[in-house]
Amino acid sequence: MSKDNPTLIESATFPRHVIAEIQRAAKTGIYDIRGFGAKRDIPTFDDLVFLGASTSRYPLEGYREKCTTEVVLGNRFAKNPIHLKTPITIAGMSFGSLSAQAKESLGRGATIAGTSTTTGDGGMTPEERGHSKTLVYQYLPSRYGMNPDDLRKADAIEIVLGQGAKPGGGGMLLGQKISPRVAQMRNLPEGIDQRSACRHPDWTGPDDLEIKIQELREITNWEKPIYVKVGATRVFYDVTLAVKAGADVVVVDGMQGGTAATQDVFIEHVGIPTLPAVRMAVEALQEMDMHRKVQLIVSGGIRSGADVAKALALGADAVSIGTAALIALGDQSPEFDDEYKAIGSAAGFWDDYQAGNDPAGITTQDPELAKRLDPILGGRRLANYINVLTLELQTLARACGKSHVHNLEPEDMVALTIEAAAMAGVPLAGTDWIPGKGGI
Amino acid sequence: MIEINLDKSSVRELNEKLQGGSVGDKFSINNTVGKHALSVGLTTDVDVEINGHVGYYCAGMNQKANIVINGNAGPGLAENMMSGEVRVTGNASQYAAATAHGGLLVIEGDSSSRCGISMKGVNIVVGGNIGHMSAFMAQSGCLVVCGDAGDALGDSIYEAKLYVRGKVKSLGTDCIEKEMRDEHKKELQQLLSQSKMSHGVEEFRRYGSARKLYNFDIDQVDDY
Numbered sequence: 243m244s245k246d247n248p249t250l251i252e253s254a255t256f257p258r259h260v261i262a263e264i265q266r267a268a269k270t271g272i273y274d275i276r277g278f279g280a281k282r283d284i285p286t287f288d289d290l291v292f293l294g295a296s297t298s299r300y301p302l303e304g305y306r307e308k309c310t311t312e313v314v315l316g317n318r319f320a321k322n323p324i325h326l327k328t329p330i331t332i333a334g335m336s337f338g339s340l341s342a343q344a345k346e347s348l349g350r351g352a353t354i355a356g357t358s359t360t361t362g363d364g365g366m367t368p369e370e371r372g373h374s375k376t377l378v379y380q381y382l383p384s385r386y387g388m389n390p391d392d393l394r395k396a397d398a399i400e401i402v403l404g405q406g407a408k409p410g411g412g413g414m415l416l417g418q419k420i421s422p423r424v425a426q427m428r429n430l431p432e433g434i435d436q437r438s439a440c441r442h443p444d445w446t447g448p449d450d451l452e453i454k455i456q457e458l459r460e461i462t463n464w465e466k467p468i469y470v471k472v473g474a475t476r477v478f479y480d481v482t483l484a485v486k487a488g489a490d491v492v493v494v495d496g497m498q499g500g501t502a503a504t505q506d507v508f509i510e511h512v513g514i515p516t517l518p519a520v521r522m523a524v525e526a527l528q529e530m531d532m533h534r535k536v537q538l539i540v541s542g543g544i545r546s547g548a549d550v551a552k553a554l555a556l557g558a559d560a561v562s563i564g565t566a567a568l569i570a571l572g573d574q575s576p577e578f579d580d581e582y583k584a585i586g587s588a589a590g591f592w593d594d595y596q597a598g599n600d601p602a603g604i605t606t607q608d609p610e611l612a613k614r615l616d617p618i619l620g621g622r623r624l625a626n627y628i629n630v631l632t633l634e635l636q637t638l639a640r641a642c643g644k645s646h647v648h649n650l651e652p653e654d655m656v657a658l659t660i661e662a663a664a665m666a667g668v669p670l671a672g673t674d675w676i677p678g679k680g681g682i
Numbered sequence: 683m684i685e686i687n688l689d690k691s692s693v694r695e696l697n698e699k700l701q702g703g704s705v706g707d708k709f710s711i712n713n714t715v716g717k718h719a720l721s722v723g724l725t726t727d728v729d730v731e732i733n734g735h736v737g738y739y740c741a742g743m744n745q746k747a748n749i750v751i752n753g754n755a756g757p758g759l760a761e762n763m764m765s766g767e768v769r770v771t772g773n774a775s776q777y778a779a780a781t782a783h784g785g786l787l788v789i790e791g792d793s794s795s796r797c798g799i800s801m802k803g804v805n806i807v808v809g810g811n812i813g814h815m816s817a818f819m820a821q822s823g824c825l826v827v828c829g830d831a832g833d834a835l836g837d838s839i840y841e842a843k844l845y846v847r848g849k850v851k852s853l854g855t856d857c858i859e860k861e862m863r864d865e866h867k868k869e870l871q872q873l874l875s876q877s878k879m880s881h882g883v884e885e886f887r888r889y890g891s892a893r894k895l896y897n898f899d900i901d902q903v904d905d906y
Contacts, residue, residue: 271900385781385800388762390723390743417897429783429802429821430840434896437838439819443799444758444777450738453718457739457758460697461723 263506274506275414277339277595277605279407279498279543279565284515286498286543287552289662290655291671294641302640309636310646313560315537316398316467316490319459323467323490324376324398326560327356328632329647330550332624333495333541333564334380334400334471336362338415338424338436339502339595340568341612342369343620344604347571349374350621355628360400360562363413363438365427366392373621378469381458383412383439386428390461398491399458400469401451403442403480406499406516406542408508409473412440416503418598421607448483455488469493474519474542475512481526485536493562494523496542500565502605503596516542516553518665524557525667533557534648547634554635555650556666563631570627571620572602689713693720700747703728716756721749724766741768744785757794760787763804769877776813779804782823788877795832798825801842807877817844818854826873828881836889840896844889845870847881858892 252258263274295301302309317323332352337345339362346369352359358376365387371377379396381388393399404410415424415436425432445454455468470484471493484492496516501509520540527533540553541562553561565573579589581601587594595605603614639647642654656671657663663670664677686696686709700709700721707728714720714734721730721740724747732740735753741760751759754772763782773791780796782804789797789806795813798806804823811829818834820842830848837854843866844857853859867883874881 272898385762385802388781389783390725390745390762390764393743414898431896434840435898437819439800443796443818444739444761444780450757453738454758456693457719457722457742460693460719461743463698463701464694 275416275503275596276506276509276593277500277502277504278509278593279500280510281593282510284497285517285659285661285665286515287517287549289517289659290552290657290666290668292551292555292638292642292654293656295643299643301643302645304637304640307640308645309640311632311636313537313648315539315560316469318467318490318536319464319488320398320467320490321463321465322397324358324378326358326376328628329554329558329560329635330355330544330628330631331357331378331539331560331562332359332567333499333562334360334362334378334402335564335568336364336415336502337367337370338362338364338386338419338428338607339605341603341606341615342367342423343612343615343617344568344571345370346373346617347615347620347624348567349377350617351567351570351624351628352376354621354625355632357628358397361396363387363415364424365389366395367427369617371395373617380471383442384428384437385443386430386436386438393458393466394462396466398467398469399462400471400493401454401458401489402471403484404473404475404495405471405501406473406495406497406513407501408504409475409513410440411504411508411512413438413501414503414596416596416598419596419607424607448487451483452487467491469539471495473497473499473512474514474516474522477514477519477522478526481523481538482530485527485530485532489536491537491539491559492523492527493539493541494519495562496520496540498543499541500568501595515665516540516544517662520553520556520558521665521667527557534559547631547636548638550631550635551638551647551650552655554647555654556652559648563628566627567624568604570624571604572615572623573600573604575602578602683708683710685710685712687712688715688717688720693717696720697722700724700728700730703747714753718756721747724749727766735772744768754791755789759789760785760804763787773810779806782806784823786873786876792829798823798842801825805873807873807879809879811848814851815854817842817857820844824869824873826870826877826879826886828879836891838895839889839891841891843869845873845886846889847885847887850887850889853889856892856895857889860888860890862886862888 313329315324353375360378378398417433467490469491470489472480497513537559540558578601600606603611716737718737722742727746730749737756739758744763751770755774757775760768761780763785765785769788790809792810797812797816807826814832817836821840827846831850834854836857
């Protein structure tokens, strides 16, 4: 219903944004490609709340009693597991989709905060390696910029089988972002649309993956933890197979996870939310008696310390942030609202990461725009943000009486909706009822 | 010559020794029985002779080393090779030299499907035939085929050059036959000599990208 004219009733089936998309499709003849992540309303961690300590449990004193946050990742087979001060890591994002300054900012911020950052499609840049104390090297289907020297320089290797925004899909870095440097790193001509493959070129299934992991370990002297990243779909089976193939760490990315460029129909309609994905992954690990032996990193729509705490309470060992990290750097800043409006968007709505004309200078290869992001300031902002998330996480853990954030557990939470109760496997608030698992 | 018997040494011990080799070292490896990930991640100009069949990813990510396999090779032979030379006297399975950035791979026999998939600068010379979808999304480098090529050769190819002496069952999307100019004949002659193949350059035809798919164009959508 319109605020100005109550007799105008908007269709639930054809609201204005749907009408606009039909009109856009009719005009251009091509599907909508955009960045960011899923925008639709889906069950999230917001649908869970913690049961703070009271008579039956006692809390820890805020700021006084210790609540530790250190995490070790990759101690199953790797000689040199990763030690982090906080369980909040930075997700893989490519140089190409992001400017060199943005990559450097992520490295600086992660290093100050005592956590890891991750490369992305297109390989490792010296700026990123140089400013990242702990750097995870993504091993992707395209193998753009894949270099064994860089593999050996990394602190861990993440084999990417999929990502939450587009499980089963590859990527496309559009020509406007293919600068001479990006083109050179990827061995392709400047200005062409670069397709990133959706599946690896030299194996076809989990049995092959096991041999691929063996090869990577042989090349890196069994030193580096091997992560396997999947987009959240058939999570129970995918995590089981990743563990069977020999992963040290499994990364599960829910459908809210961001992307630099994908079809809108893919972002909004493929994959499952992060909320059920965590539970399914933990169940798979528990069934194999590998929970806490193979670490679980969860990503996709993590925004606050509450999200982190809830993911950990469901059984994750750590989380990754991507979109939120870019926002911390300055993405969506009101400072650039006029410029966002000039290109048909607004601060808080900008999602054309593929276009290369990001006013905040983050998702661009335009040297003039990229200069707008000061990597030192960006790194400081990111570190501040991670520190806030960590403090929030500790606050919630202490309230539940936990001296380590990994001691959070599902029974510390209840759900506010039946959907969230079913997906997370925790009772609906005020009941013992977990849909699908009995109770009253 | 340093001999390594895989009946007695593990794959880990083998790769540690090879990766620790010094320039000019020569290694002979026996009793391979199809083991995987043999001779991977080498970074030095050493000579490695492998006697027997090998499994997946033999010579993976090779840099500078010269590796000869007297036998057949499993999938992913010399995947992501950066430099050096790898030679197989028998046949190779799928994805030979996948994503390889440099160096020379010589397969004296046949190579199965997806040979040179997503190749990024490597040169590959195959004495026999190659399977379907070879040179899929091939970015740069040369694939020389002395026999026949299977279905969909060079599908979605970028700037790689394909030279085929025999029949091509079909070309993939955006792959076309191209003129053999002098520069190509010279390049092919050099590769044939280097790989010790005795065919004449006049017997080959060249294929490459029509470059129609470099930027997404809705009018080309039926090509996919």
